[in-house]
Structures are given as C-alpha cells and as structure tokens.
Amino acid sequence: MSATYLAAASVEEAVNALKGGARCVAGGTDIVVGHRQGKKPLPASIVAIHGIDALRGIAAAGAGLRLGALATHEEIESHAVVRERFTGLADASAIVGSRATRANGTIGGNVMNASPAMDTGAPLICLGATAVFQGPGGTRSIAVEDLFAGPGQTVASADELLIAVDLPAPALGTGSAYVRLEYRRQMEIAIVGVGAAVTIEGGKVTAARVAITALAPTIHRVVAAEAALVGTDGGRDAAAAAAAAAAAGSAPISDVRGSADYRRAMAAVMARRAIETAVARALGGQVSIPASTSTFAAV
C-alpha cells in the first residue's frame, strides 16, 4: 500500500480512507506524540479528521447529551451541562495533560487510543456512555464498558470511525466523580484512577457504578464494589466497604510510576474518595471540579 494523506471533509470520505488502510488522526496528542517519542512510527497512510464539521460539538440528544468525536477536553470540562449532570466526566477532562493537551486532545482520540490509564474511560463507563461508530456497512453502537479489549485495543474494527459518544440522562438523584492519584496536578498520567456514579432515592443508594483505571489491562467496572453500595445509605462504612471491594478487584502492574502493592493500597483510597464525592454530589452538595484536587486538599 502506498503512503497517502487525506484531510477528510466528510465522515464518508474518512470511512473510505480507513477501509483503504489509512489510520486516522484527530488532535494528534497521542498518535503524533507517540511518533515523536519514538514509541510507534506514524502510520504510512493517514486520514486527518480534524476538519469534519459533523464530528464537532456537544449537543442535547433526547434527554441526554451527544459528544461529537472531535469534542475537546477543554470543551467538555467547560460545558455547563457536563459539569452539572455528568460531573465525573468534567473531573476527568479537566485534568488531562496541560491546557494545550486539553485544547487539542479529543474525546474520540482519548477513547480510541484505549490506554488503560486514560482518564475519561472510567467516568464514561459509570455514566453508561455508548460509543457510536460509522463503518463501511453502516453505524453501530457499543457500550463504552464493552469497548476496551486490552492496552491500546478496542473491539471496533480498523475501518470503523468513532463519530460520537452518547451520554444517557442520569436518573434523578445521581452524582458522579472521577479521582486519580497523581504526583503532580498537570502533565500527569494516572497512577491509579477511580470513577463512581451513585443514585440516591429516599436516603438509600438505588444504583451504583464503580470503574477502575490504571489497575488492570483495561478500564472496567467492579461489580462487587457496586453491590457493596446498593441498598445502603452511601455513608462512610458503605463507601469503605465498596472501596475495599474495588481494591480487591484490581490487578495492577509494577512499573517506574508505582509498585503493584502501592497501587492496590491506593486503589482503596482513591475509590473511597470517588465514591464519597459521588454520594455528596448525589445529595446536592458542591464538590469543586476537578475532584482530584478538591478531595486531595480536603484530606
């Protein structure tokens, strides 16, 4: 296959190029940076999707919200509806990289790069988000919780373009949060991250989701942690039990950024902070965004 470059003007044009073997670049903050770092050479054939207007923006979709694949972290963290109703996602986008990373990095690139340490995955899973793809044969939707297949891998096929991420309306009384362990506040990669979404009705937790980041080959839910919350008052003891379950559900690696033991120990701490923040928000409390910073300062 010969090397090609195309700046696609439409979704159809981009899908055609993918079908021909090209790989897409959106903001380039993973794929181009990876090339500069010498981690992975740029694919020979590239389709740039940054100019496709149909992939831009954040808009109401029924009672929920549709994030275009090109929605940037900056647009997400500053969007009033995201901050109000999908707060855990705002927590995540607000701490990605530095301002330049957030101004250029897109939700589509973050999701499709499929790093086990990326920040928006856990809150998207907790909020029940769906990834919408366009391929040569039409469109299909995949729940984000079913999307990640391994480090850098998704179940989507190479000729499918992510066009949007859909967020369903959260039930009344839902609060969400994402917290990561970081050694510095910006330009950081999660050492451990936890997302939580909790629904409280009449003083009882009626639904809960907990997902862990940088603690396993893929970002995923921990059902035992969720079960430890449902039916409780969501208070300290319930949060601690759920946090212990989240830590038990992790399978961390040791690397330069932290040992497996350290990560497992911190998983319980981060899970408790994420759950307590989600509960506080479900009860109408204000915990400022990003929760990583506000819960750190509070401890």
Next chain:
Amino acid sequence: MKHPITLNVNGTPYSVDVATAQSLLYAVRDQLGLTGSKEGCDDSECGACMMLVDGRPTNSCSYLAVQADGAEITTVEGLGEGDELSPLQQVFLEEGGVQCGFCTPGMLIAATALLQANPSPTAEEIRIGVSGNLCRCTGYDGIVRAVLRVSREGASV
C-alpha cells in the same frame, strides 16, 4: 510524499511543501525562517515550541504541519508590533520572567492563550495555565507576577 499547504503565520500567508510526518515547528522555523519558537523536547513535554493554532495553544513540535493547512497561526514574532514589545512581553522583562529566554516564546504564547480565555486569572490559575511550559531558570515566580500584573493593568494582550 510532499503536500502543498498554506500557513497563515502572524497574518501573512506562506505557501510551503511539507512531508506528511513533518512538524509544524519544523515548517515554521526551517522553511519559513521564523526561529522565535524553540525546540526543547520535540515530544510535547516542555512547551518551548508553543504556537496558537486557530487560537488553541498547541505544541507545534508534535503537530503535523499538514493539519495546520489553512489555519491562523500566531508565534512569538506576532505578539509585538515591529520592534515594539507587547505589554505582556514588557512586564515579563520587568518582573524577571525571563532569564536565558529559551522557554519565553512558548511561555508568552501560553500566557496569551490564558489571558484570552480568562482576562483576570488568579496566581493559581496562572500556574495551571502555564503548566505545560517548563522553565529551568526563573523558578516561575517572575512569570506569575508578570501575568498577574498585565491582567491587573488591563493592558490588551
């Protein structure tokens, strides 16, 4: 494979041919000869190469020149008027925001982007705003003071 593109740098359109994997930084420095922007790390860690691309602060070392085709680009050369410094550049000098100067072009671009989004930032917001820009000389305090001062004086960036 070479691609003919147009880069609108500091209001002037330039036509250049670039290879697919070529960075915007290389195009601007080596092809257009605008050497204000610096290369520190070449992989998006230090911010010395920062430019505004359609208003977005962008590490140009890790941004494909082809993707900037048709975009409005601002580099440090576009901040002042001829030999006259912009108010932000002037206070950087007065407050000790510059020592060796290597980070300064990117730092000024990051500060410009911050002030455009938030004309009266707190010291904390300034530190977050320039967190993608490394400075090995100043200890950052002079930089924060300079941005605070220019925002208090209400001078246009």
